Amino acid sequence: MNVKKLKRVCILGSGGWGSVIARIIARNVLSMSKFHPKVTMYVFEEFLDGRKLTEIINKEHENVKYCKGYQFTHNLVALSDPVETAKNADYIIFVTPHQFIDSLCKTLHGKIKPRAVAISLIKGFEVKNTGGIDLISHIISKKLNIPCHVLMGANIASEVVEEKKHCTSTLGCKNSKRGAILKELFETEHLRITVVADEDTVEICGALKNIVATGAGFVDGLGLDNRMKEAIIRLGFLEMIKFVDYFYPGGRISTFFESCGIEDLIVTSYAGRNRKCAAAFITSGKSIKQLEKEMLNGQMLQGPPTAEEVGYMLKNENMTHHFPLFTVIDQICQGQTPASDLTRCIESNIGKRTCTPKNLKP
Structure with a gap:
């Protein structure tokens, strides 16, 4: 076997989800003849008790900060330089907070x-x-001049790494041959991957559901009943569909019923850090940034900044009235309106047929 011809994989990011994915891939490549056994992972360098996090991972084969208690296989190598991590890779997996992707x-x-x-x-x-927004996969593809596919789904890092529950994800990949390879790279007995060609819709679902989950957290913080949470999930799901229909025509309605869509929306609205911190935002009186720092062990929220990004676009497009739930969640996050306005938004839209897709395929 010519080792030089084997495909190499790297992971850029080592938070909770990045570490779980790196753990899966490092284990999977050992049984895949097309791949080089060495997997590199970019780690934003931190010091724990005077020791570098990369040093701890490479010596103890465990990310003791973000994935404590779960061992990596010895073929995973942690590096603090993203260029050194990615320079020889054939497959580059991005798992960083979206705020860092440009740099x-x-x-x-x-x-x-x-x-x-x-x-x-x-x-x-x-x-x-x-005045609009750009998809992260589009940014990666344009700035690096390489194709970029997406993986989104109804999975929480702590559940996937435990390997006790059956979790799912959706891989958006227009290249069917490459999609089959990537499915094998990411899939485990407890993490099942479905491949669809509708890349943009898969990615948009993964972003928008965090806005809805933030609203679901507000519902919990306000002490509202399950009917209100069910209503916010329904309204949020309809606005997700409407958003793709308006701004990314050509997607498929069926994609919303994959793991990346309704399933991920429900899971995140009942669990996950966006829901948890949003509930605390209502009950504690603390700012979102303060709660993020106190509750997330160095990880970052995605719901509030995504709501702000979407809100910015909707204002510029004069479309806020078509997306009342996204709009009020953004306003609450920014302190522009009281959380009680969420109740009025839900009650005024319950029972309305708020989404009749015109540009989505079956």
């Missing part, structure tokens, strides 16, 4: 293989100077 791509530009393939697991958008 990361600038760092990697011209320093990776020209035929590399990217896979984004990042949930969020980036605001464009023109």
Whole structure:
């Protein structure tokens, strides 16, 4: 076997989800003949009790901060330099907070293989100077001049790593041959992957559901009953469909019923850090930034910043009246309106047929 011809994989990001995915991939490549056994992972360097986190991972084979109690296979190598991590990789997996993607791509530009393939697991958008938003996969693809696929789904890192529950994800990949390879790379007995060609819809679902989950957390913090949470999930789901229908025509309605869509929305609205911190925002009187720092062990929220990005776009498009739930969640996050306005928004829209897709395929 010519080792030089084996495909190499790297993971950019080492938070909870990044560490879980790195653990899966490092184990999977050992049984896949097409892949080089060495997997590299970019770690934002931190010091724990005077020791570098990369040093701890490489010596103890465990991310003691973000994935404590779960061992990596010895073929996973942690590095503190993203260029060194990605320069030889054929498959580059992005699992960083979406706020860092622009600077990361600038760092990697011209320093990776020209035929590399990217896979984004990042949930969020980036605001464009023109007043709209851009998908993270589009940014990666444009800035690095490589194709970028997406993986989103109804999974919580702590549940996937425990391997006690059956979890699912949706891989958006237009290239069916490559999709089959990536499915094998990510899939385990307890994490099942479905491949669809509708990449943009998969990614948009992954971002928008965090806005709805934030609203679900507000419902919990306000002490409202389950009927109100059910209503907010329904309204949020309809606004997700409407958003794709208006701004990304050509997607498929069926994608919303994959793991990345309704399933992920429900899971995140009842669990996950966006719901938890949003509930605490109502009950504690603390700011979202303060709660993020106190509750998330160095991880970042995606719901509030995504709501702000979407709100910015809707204002510029004069479309806020078509997305009342997204709008009021953003306003509550920014302190522009009281949380009680969420109740009025839900009550005024219950029973309305708020979404009749015109541009989505079956």
